[in-house]
Amino acid sequence: MQKDQKRSRKDAKAQRFAEKSLAGSLRLCVFACVSFLGCEAKPPEHVTDPGHLIYLGFGSNREVQCSRCHGEEGTGGMFGPKLRGIVQRKGADHVRETILHGVVEEGEEEMPPFAQQLSEEEIEQVIRFVTTLTDSVAQ
Numbered sequence: 001m002q003k004d005q006k007r008s009r010k011d012a013k014a015q016r017f018a019e020k021s022l023a024g025s026l027r028l029c030v031f032a033c034v035s036f037l038g039c040e041a042k043p044p045e046h047v048t049d050p051g052h053l054i055y056l057g058f059g060s061n062r063e064v065q066c067s068r069c070h071g072e073e074g075t076g077g078m079f080g081p082k083l084r085g086i087v088q089r090k091g092a093d094h095v096r097e098t099i100l101h102g103v104v105e106e107g108e109e110e111m112p113p114f115a116q117q118l119s120e121e122e123i124e125q126v127i128r129f130v131t132t133l134t135d136s137v138a139q
């Protein structure tokens with residue numbers, strides 16, 4: 001009887017210890033994840049232009065990220081064409097229309113519309129930034 005009590009007390013102690021260390025590692029894990037994401041979610045320090053920040057996915061709506069498809073430098077990527085020189089070639093209105101309505105070709109959405117995700121002001125900021133992506137800049 002006494003032996004059993006002793007054992008159960010020992011067991012309880014071991015369990016408390018296990019719970020404690022589990023909680024400890026969980027806390028550590030959460031901390032690591034949060035700091036990792038925190039690092040990931042910071043824009044490069046030299047970028048302060050609001051249009052540039054939106055372009056890179058650091059605007060008020062982080063789901064909007066032009067660089068994901070068009071490349072960080074606007075040179076084009078796996079999903080989208082080059083944007084450098086686009087305003088000079090096709091004009092700001094064409095860029096605005098594309099951002100607002102996206103591009104659908106043969107029933108396929110090539111580029112999503114961003115009219116719902118960005119305010120008018122933010123769209124103008126992105127256009128201003130895209131205007132700076134000229135062809136003459138060394139790529």
Ligand code: HEC
Nearest residue numbers: 065066068069079080081086095098099103110111114126
């Ligand atoms: C999911 C990928 C994707 C994202 C995100 C995206 N685009 Fe596009 N974009 C495309 C594709 C693909 C095309 C080419 C569509 C076509 O003409 O077939 C395109 C076309 C364009 C064009 C027209 C290019 C031309 O030659 O006429 C502009 C301007 C443009 N995108 C700007 C933007 C801006 C600004 C953003 C961010 C607000 C953005 N895109 C986000 C995929 C994307």
